[in-house]
Amino acid sequence: MWDEDIDLLVDAARAGGGWAFGRLWEELSPTVAAYLRSRGVRDADDVTSEVFLAAFRGIERFEGDGRAFRSWLFAIAHHKGVDAVRRGASAREVPVDSVSDGRMTASAEEGALKSLQRSEMFRLLSMLTVEQRDVLLLRIIGDLSLAETAAAVGKPVGAVKQLQHRALARLRKEISGDPITPDPVKAIAWMR
Amino acid sequence: MNTNDDDLLAALRRAENPADRRLAELLASAPGKEGRSPHGKEGRTPRASDALAAFLAAAISGVSPLTDTDDQSVIAHDTYRLEPVLLAQTPTRSSQMKPVSAFSRVLKLSLLAKIVLGATLAIGSVGAVASTTVLGQTGDDIVIASPATDDDGALEVDDEREAHVALAADEAAAQVAADAARDAARAAAKAAKAAAKKAAAEKRAAAAAAGTETDTDDADDQGEDGDDQGEDGDDQGEDENDSDDGDESDSDDADEPDDEPETDD
Numbered sequence: 001m002w003d004e005d006i007d008l009l010v011d012a013a014r015a016g017g018g019w020a021f022g023r024l025w026e027e028l029s030p031t032v033a034a035y036l037r038s039r040g041v042r043d044a045d046d047v048t049s050e051v052f053l054a055a056f057r058g059i060e061r062f063e064g065d066g067r068a069f070r071s072w073l074f075a076i077a078h079h080k081g082v083d084a085v086r087r088g089a090s091a092r093e094v095p096v097d098s099v100s101d102g103r104m105t106a107s108a109e110e111g112a113l114k115s116l117q118r119s120e121m122f123r124l125l126s127m128l129t130v131e132q133r134d135v136l137l138l139r140i141i142g143d144l145s146l147a148e149t150a151a152a153v154g155k156p157v158g159a160v161k162q163l164q165h166r167a168l169a170r171l172r173k174e175i176s177g178d179p180i181t182p183d184p185v186k187a188i189a190w191m192r
Numbered sequence: 193m194n195t196n197d198d199d200l201l202a203a204l205r206r207a208e209n210p211a212d213r214r215l216a217e218l219l220a221s222a223p224g225k226e227g228r229s230p231h232g233k234e235g236r237t238p239r240a241s242d243a244l245a246a247f248l249a250a251a252i253s254g255v256s257p258l259t260d261t262d263d264q265s266v267i268a269h270d271t272y273r274l275e276p277v278l279l280a281q282t283p284t285r286s287s288q289m290k291p292v293s294a295f296s297r298v299l300k301l302s303l304l305a306k307i308v309l310g311a312t313l314a315i316g317s318v319g320a321v322a323s324t325t326v327l328g329q330t331g332d333d334i335v336i337a338s339p340a341t342d343d344d345g346a347l348e349v350d351d352e353r354e355a356h357v358a359l360a361a362d363e364a365a366a367q368v369a370a371d372a373a374r375d376a377a378r379a380a381a382k383a384a385k386a387a388a389k390k391a392a393a394e395k396r397a398a399a400a401a402a403g404t405e406t407d408t409d410d411a412d413d414q415g416e417d418g419d420d421q422g423e424d425g426d427d428q429g430e431d432e433n434d435s436d437d438g439d440e441s442d443s444d445d446a447d448e449p450d451d452e453p454e455t456d457d
Binding site: 018019021022025026029030033034037038044045046048049050052053056057114117118120121124136137139140141143164168171172175176 | 209214215217218220221223239243247
């Protein structure tokens with residue numbers, strides 16, 4: 001969906017247009033749910049609902065366009081995800097099957113390849129620290145800029161840039177044949 | 193490679209390092225990224241929670257969940273695009289509204305019950321105040337109707353007050369009747385005494401008249417009666433009250449003087 005359409009939806013929702021809330025939910029909830037699942041939140045659907053409910057109830061106080069609303073939404077999702085993991089709502093294993101969407105795959109082979117790639121991606125992400133993983137997920141799934149990511153995680157832009165740099169360096173090493181032995185304790189802790 | 197770009201994946205894809213391109217390929221498989229296009233959805237819509245479904249249902253039904261509904265731009269947008277929004281929990285949304293409707297029904301019933309209770313209390317209090325202020329006067333007795341000690345209602349208070357008034361009226365009527373009967377008895381006694389006195393006077397008068405006639409016809413009997421008077425003093429006293437006995441004694445006495453001389457002879 002174009003950002004201009006999101007701008008229109010955000011303006012209408014901020015003015016109280018009931019139809020706009022449903023459209024925003026339809027357009028943005030899959031990405032937010034995918035971010036939460038990738039972060040290891042077990043009840044990602046429920047947490048996604050909490051995120052949108054909080055955003056809709058506070059939309060009168062929100063100022064900005066559609067892009068800013070998206071950034072604000074992922075900031076809420078980040079905090080809700082942190083709370084969910086703290087209260088034990090994190091997934092014990094990566095929900096690969098639950099996040100796959102058969103409607104988007106062209107064939108079974110492509111689906112299997114996606115699944116393998118996703119498994120590999122989650123394996124790589126499990127090698128990162130929580131902060132490095134959060135930055136990468138917000139940058140890739142949330143499609144946020146460095147400044148928006150910094151606002152979402154509550155850190156300076158420089159710190160976010162440093163976290164991203166270290167995360168990419170570590171993943172690059174793993175992929176280039178200089179594998180980094182994953183820390184099983186960290187991986188299990190992230191899974192839980 | 194400039195990873196400070198807004199689009200990190202695009203920067204990784206443009207990188208010269210094959211590892212970066214491989215990394216971009218792996219990260220592109222992240223959920224929410226596949227099939228993403230400007231014109232399409234970004235994956236499956238998650239299941240909406242009950243609270244969010246209720247919020248969206250209220251918003252779509254026209255009841256704005258926000259407080260600010262006076263903005264005219266809302267109306268413009270609503271008339272501009274009115275189309276149903278498909279939610280992930282559409283089948284369960286109707287069942288989720290049942291507790292809300294039941295709750296509203298309970299609220300209505302409780303409001304009705306409050307109104308009825310208030311009206312009942314108002315009527316009862318008015319009746320209690322009226323019963324404490326109304327005074328009833330029957331004859332010389334003043335009846336003060338007080339509230340009933342039991343809590344059966346204002347109707348019993350009214351009945352009790354009416355019973356008090358009726359009882360007082362009955363007692364007054366009975367007393368008047370008793371006084372009238374007593375007066376009538378006294379009057380009857382007086383009339384009987386007067387009649388007795390009158391009869392005695394007439395008897396005396398008759399006796400006096402009869403005495404003058406015997407003096408002229410039976411001169412001997414009178415002298416003998418004088419003896420009899422001395423002998424039968426008690427009988428004479430009795431004759432005053434009994435005229436018949438007097439007559440008999442007179443007749444007997446009148447015969448005896450005639451007989452005694454005959455026996456003496």
